[in-house]
Amino acid sequence: KAGVTQTPRYLIKTRGQQVTLSCSPISGHRSVSWYQQTPGQGLQFLFEYFSETQRNKGNFPGRFSGRQFSNSRSEMNVSTLELGDSALYLCASSLDGADFGPQHFGDGTRLSIL
Amino acid sequence: SQQGEEDPQALSIQEGENATMNCSYKTSINNLQWYRQNSGRGLVHLILIRSNEREKHSGRLRVTLDTSKKSSSLLITASRAADTASYFCATDVQNQGGKLIFGQGTELSVKP
Numbered sequence: 001k002a003g004v005t006q007t008p009r010y011l012i013k014t015r016g017q018q019v020t021l022s023c024s025p026i027s028g029h030r031s032v033s034w035y036q037q038t039p040g041q042g043l044q045f046l047f048e049y050f051s052e053t054q055r056n057k058g059n060f061p062g063r064f065s066g067r068q069f070s071n072s073r074s075e076m077n078v079s080t081l082e083l084g085d086s087a088l089y090l091c092a093s094s095l096d097g098a099d100f101g102p103q104h105f106g107d108g109t110r111l112s113i114l
Numbered sequence: 115s116q117q118g119e120e121d122p123q124a125l126s127i128q129e130g131e132n133a134t135m136n137c138s139y140k141t142s143i144n145n146l147q148w149y150r151q152n153s154g155r156g157l158v159h160l161i162l163i164r165s166n167e168r169e170k171h172s173g174r175l176r177v178t179l180d181t182s183k184k185s186s187s188l189l190i191t192a193s194r195a196a197d198t199a200s201y202f203c204a205t206d207v208q209n210q211g212g213k214l215i216f217g218q219g220t221e222l223s224v225k226p
Contacts, residue, residue: 004156033213043202043216056213090156102147103214105156 002026004106006091012112018079021109025072025093032074033103034066037088046089049074050096078111086113120203120217128225133190135220137203138183144206146179147214148188151200160188160201193224 005024013019025032034046045058049068066076072093078085088110092103119138127133139146145164149157163170163179163186170177176189190197200221204214 035216042218043204045213045215048213056210058213092157101145102159102162103149103157104159105149107154107156110154 004091004093004104006089006106006109008109009107010110010112012114013081014114015081015083017081018077019081019111020075020077021089021091021111023074023076023091023093023106025074025091026104029093029095029104030072031094031096032068032072033092033094034074034076035090035092036060037090037108038086043090046076081113083113085111087111120201120220122220123218124221124223126223126225127193129193129195131193131224133193133197133222133224135188135201135203135222136185137187137217138185139203139205139215139217140184141205142208143181144208146177146186147204147206148175148177148186149202149204149216151202151219153199157202190222193222195224195226198222198224 007022031050033048035043037043047054047066048056052068063079068074088108090105090108092105094103121136143165145162147162148160150160151157161172161175161177163177174191179186200219202219203217
């Protein structure tokens with residue numbers, strides 16, 4: 001079974017631009033979560049989707065948004081990029097988040113803001 | 115906000131020694147999970163312990179959970195150089211379904 005795939009692996013943007021990151025979960029997994037990882041703040045939860053519905057959202061500004069498609073693939077978008085948005089963005093999938101079990105992570109997208 | 119506090123922040127040991135990492139959390143949980151992260155890669159799930167369990171084993175891993183003290187520990191026995199990585203605890207908090215709250219992690223270095 002293929003793992004969680006995140007594209008692109010690396011991205012360089014400048015302040016004020018916007019970016020879209022993609023995540024393809026493991027086949028059959030319906031829950032997709034996104035996390036931001038930085039040296040200073042560690043791993044922080046962004047949002048979680050299940051069957052195309054956002055079930056939970058972290059404490060991030062509205063510039064961060066996401067969506068999930070009917071095939072469970074998910075995208076997250078960050079608008080008006082700031083230097084502080086430089087981070088590793090990780091996507092994780094699981095069968096069903098009702099009893100939040102093991103999460104399967106992709107290798108992330110490394111976003112650098114110049 | 116971070117739920118979990120982990121200690122030590124960094125741990126350096128020799129191959130063959132045991133490594134113990136601790137995690138404390140603040141609120142009631144459904145389960146607690148441990149993950150490993152190699153540099154520049156995603157997280158790999160190691161083990162999950164539910165709130166009604168006290169101890170769990172998986173290969174060279176042993177996890178304990180003390181809900182009265184809101185703490186957990188991860189023991190890696192007979193460490194290998196390949197165990198060098200960052201280790202994170204993560205909690206599935208009650209009434210906040212659909213997300214994990216991670217600790218800051220312990221950076222483990224196992225020297226051959």
